[in-house]
Amino acid sequence: MTSPIRKIYFGVTDRRQMFRLFDRHARRPNRWQKDDSALYAGEWFEIAQDQHDYMLDILPPLWMRGEMFAMREFLTGSVTSVFYTLRINGVTRFFHAYCDLSDPRSPYDMREAIALRERWPVKAMTRDERLEHIWSATHDDYRGYAGEDFRPEHRGKRKVMVYGRSGSRFQLLETLSDAQISEKLPVQLRHLPHVQAA
Template sequence: MAIDPTYLKIFQGVASHAFMHELLNLPVDASPEDRLSGACYAGRWFEIEQRSHDEMFEILPPLFMRPGMFAFRELKVGTVGFAFFEIKIEDRMRWFVGFCDFSDHNAPDAMRAAILFWETGDTTGMSRAQQLDAIWSRTHSAFRGIAGQLNPMAWLKEHRGKRSILVYVSGLGTVLKLLEDLTDAEIQEKLPHRRNP
């Protein structure tokens, strides 16, 4: 079953250094399996101060380092750890930390794209899968669900457990559709327009 949501901003605003540590250690209400694997943490992120970013960089040699990002060597749980980002948004440097599943080598880049999308609405560099994840994360829970969760017989067996979302279809009205089946036009309609600087 899909982890809900794929990306989640867990704090609005800029977390102080002390509050950053609280957020990094915040328990999550999830099954024991998801807590042990780290699946319930992967995809969570928030904004931090430059001081926090710089101090975390100095603590230990990083797990990896690339332009504008590095990963903390100590993992949270399983293969999930912390990636730190320095991103220029609207001509201003900002700093973020996200929980990434490092078993997926693309997770840090996907997290960076998700943060940039959330903060600006810019989908540049986002794959179709990342755009679908962003739509899923931004859609209110009343307008999305897991196929077959409430009524298994309403879905073909191969579609049960997949993410579904309400969309408006001309001539039919509002219908429930698998997220993966959204057309390019439906994706563009559901993605927010980029804000002007």
């Protein structure tokens, strides 16, 4: 199964955020009891140059190809971290992505997808990108996975804490309304135009 390529965080991460995003699914039920490659493969986000250089210096890379290198340690199955140095609209930027190396084209397809996404002429976000950012930015105490208190068909899906007049409760991430999404996004992202995924 091929996982969609998706941006999971808006902005440039600092070191703490980068390490947190490396395993943003850490609290999933039945961790490592099945092939979780699809959870990770295709995820990407922007990092700072010093984080990129730090990761290059940790271990000898599995391989280096032009503007990218792959980590020697695999996260799960054939999925590993690939780091990119890309010149986009005249600016050198740095990215982390999870690529499934069972597909030799995966790192190249990812590179093209990142460059295409970051060259959009208008700063905007899709609904899915808004939801992924919310999941990435929410503290573990305020997010989780649906359990016995949800209908059987929803168990295991991602949930986040929402607040209303009657108090706080968990709600499925995918069911958040536009108003709830706006409330959960940082101020600088709330008013970005909505776009359809390309």
